Amino acid sequence: MSTNKNYLKYPHRSLGMDHSLYKWSMLDDRPPIQWPNGKKLALWINISLQFFPLNQQNKPFPVPGGMTMPYPDLRHYTLRDYGNRIGIYRFFDALDKYGMQSSIAMNTLVAQRYPYLLNKVIERGHEIICHGDHMDALHYGGQPIEEEAALVQKSLNELRQLSGQPVKGWISPAKNESHNTPQLLAANGIEYFCDWVNDDMPYEFYTDKGVLIAMPLSTELEDKFILMNNLHSESSYKDQIIDACDFLIDEASTKGGRILALNLHPWLLGQPHRIQILDQVFEYLSSKKDIWSANPMEIVRVFKS
Amino acid sequence: MKQDLGLYDYWPYENRPKIRWPGGAKLAFWVAPNIEYYELDPPQNPFRTAWPQPIPAIPGYSIRDYGNRVGHVRQMQLLNKYGIRGSVSLSTALCDHHPEIIKQCRDLDWEFFSHGIYNTRYTYGMTEDQEHEMIRDSIESIFKHTNQKCAGYLAPALSHSELTLDLFAEVGTELFGNDAGIYTCDLFHDDQPTPIHLRSKKRFVSIPYSLEMNDTIAYVSNKIEPRRYGQILKDNFDQLYKEGDNSGTVMCIPTHNYQISCPHRMKSYEEALEYITGHSDVWVTTGREIAEYYLEHYYDDAVKDIAGKQECKS
Numbered sequence: 001m002s003t004n005k006n007y008l009k010y011p012h013r014s015l016g017m018d019h020s021l022y023k024w025s026m027l028d029d030r031p032p033i034q035w036p037n038g039k040k041l042a043l044w045i046n047i048s049l050q051f052f053p054l055n056q057q058n059k060p061f062p063v064p065g066g067m068t069m070p071y072p073d074l075r076h077y078t079l080r081d082y083g084n085r086i087g088i089y090r091f092f093d094a095l096d097k098y099g100m101q102s103s104i105a106m107n108t109l110v111a112q113r114y115p116y117l118l119n120k121v122i123e124r125g126h127e128i129i130c131h132g133d134h135m136d137a138l139h140y141g142g143q144p145i146e147e148e149a150a151l152v153q154k155s156l157n158e159l160r161q162l163s164g165q166p167v168k169g170w171i172s173p174a175k176n177e178s179h180n181t182p183q184l185l186a187a188n189g190i191e192y193f194c195d196w197v198n199d200d201m202p203y204e205f206y207t208d209k210g211v212l213i214a215m216p217l218s219t220e221l222e223d224k225f226i227l228m229n230n231l232h233s234e235s236s237y238k239d240q241i242i243d244a245c246d247f248l249i250d251e252a253s254t255k256g257g258r259i260l261a262l263n264l265h266p267w268l269l270g271q272p273h274r275i276q277i278l279d280q281v282f283e284y285l286s287s288k289k290d291i292w293s294a295n296p297m298e299i300v301r302v303f304k305s
Numbered sequence: 306m307k308q309d310l311g312l313y314d315y316w317p318y319e320n321r322p323k324i325r326w327p328g329g330a331k332l333a334f335w336v337a338p339n340i341e342y343y344e345l346d347p348p349q350n351p352f353r354t355a356w357p358q359p360i361p362a363i364p365g366y367s368i369r370d371y372g373n374r375v376g377h378v379r380q381m382q383l384l385n386k387y388g389i390r391g392s393v394s395l396s397t398a399l400c401d402h403h404p405e406i407i408k409q410c411r412d413l414d415w416e417f418f419s420h421g422i423y424n425t426r427y428t429y430g431m432t433e434d435q436e437h438e439m440i441r442d443s444i445e446s447i448f449k450h451t452n453q454k455c456a457g458y459l460a461p462a463l464s465h466s467e468l469t470l471d472l473f474a475e476v477g478t479e480l481f482g483n484d485a486g487i488y489t490c491d492l493f494h495d496d497q498p499t500p501i502h503l504r505s506k507k508r509f510v511s512i513p514y515s516l517e518m519n520d521t522i523a524y525v526s527n528k529i530e531p532r533r534y535g536q537i538l539k540d541n542f543d544q545l546y547k548e549g550d551n552s553g554t555v556m557c558i559p560t561h562n563y564q565i566s567c568p569h570r571m572k573s574y575e576e577a578l579e580y581i582t583g584h585s586d587v588w589v590t591t592g593r594e595i596a597e598y599y600l601e602h603y604y605d606d607a608v609k610d611i612a613g614k615q616e617c618k619s
Contacts, residue, residue: 001351001352002430002431003350004348007430008422009348010398012344013401014401014402015401015402015404016402018342024402024403026377026378027374029405140358141358141359141360196367197368198368199374219368220567221567221568233530236531236532240530243570243573246572247571251379
């Protein structure tokens, strides 16, 4: 087998990106952002409340963290569901102990299945982000646009109706998208989305249906990525957040406000043997006077102002 | 397919001719930032698929873009702080996409060497003419945008053919004589430079680049914790520095801005750079400078010594 004769043709080899979704821009070249009250680092904690269905379809791939055993894979199904029953309430206690805010990214099916939990989230005043319909409802290249449009619309409409919140933020399951996802989100009233991990700060993302704000929700610093993908220890997870926090505060001293974005999964860090690590992380972060505990919509507003 | 490409001879790590680097240094230290461009929608290669998900593969594409948007300046400023000039392993299409990055590196007198056109265009399945054309394009791009005659090569995404090193050396000669196409980073068989056999008989060396110290291998393949990676870098240095008493060694840290420049990895990297450059008798240099110094002072002795050791007399 050999490559075809077009293999050395480079149709997008020119200034900027190889697509027109956003402008090429180096963070270091942009004007500095000022956070409220002169804080250096916006701390954005996001908690992902996820439902992994037992009858996973794997279309077009098995969602990371999902079922891996023959049906019925009760071990993974129940271990994930643990987060919605037990882990999240440990998270609430930890947040309250240190006075931290957090957004909550929720599969719409979680809101439908667990009204008690949804109500708790609303009462506590968390900003709700739509995390798609459920973890196996993937958005992917090659998905028929009508099918995806219906999925986006249903997920958002039902979550908005149930929560009473406008729901302006979006995280795709597995942070996976089709070419159409951004424009479908814009067409359905989404203001910011968090799938692209190509920046440490918000930036404008262009679609045929308007401009979205891409919000930097780091995958590399996720509990799931560090503990489950990399198999690092809990204490290393803490070290990595401390090192990131210190580095970003230092960088912010000369280059303007930065964001430390922590995506947390209650089915993982909410386990009894891990919750103290979260407590220690919060303790460290809350000891830093340069930190602004912020909701994503507040960050978007400052970015747009 | 062949059992071995015959690129180098067996050469035991004892009783080799003694190397001393400029100023009597025991260890040549270089850092090779890979500055790469990955395409969102590359053409299909018959042997290797660029992305694990259907296009657009946002997770992989976007973190690599992070390296250019955010990470590059971080690492560049850090290297500059410790007096290190990067030897850039360059996806040369980046000259067209992101000329700002090229200019910043040029202003700091960094070296650029070829890492192909895009890191999503693999050598697998290319004809000899195609690979020749791809390499020529990359060397010409570097010259056009930096005025440098490309000395080194690291195949794009480490994808090789049987002829990769021959073609790189030959294209270098065609374009710039012996000023270009003089070293490769593709081989991991040694901790010192070694002469390489080419069909053209050109004087050409392998410069140690170290896959083990490569941040992407460490972080993605081996899943090493950041602070442990910093310790591994120091341990690697300590051993090579000690052995450098006997004969000069080479230590390389190959990096990627989408790995090393993440906020949670910068501290341990900085500590390692501070440690290494804080030692005396370390030649902080570039790939080209190591290759040229070796070719001028040690290549001929090495060839003789290697030839003498092909027969069994210990």
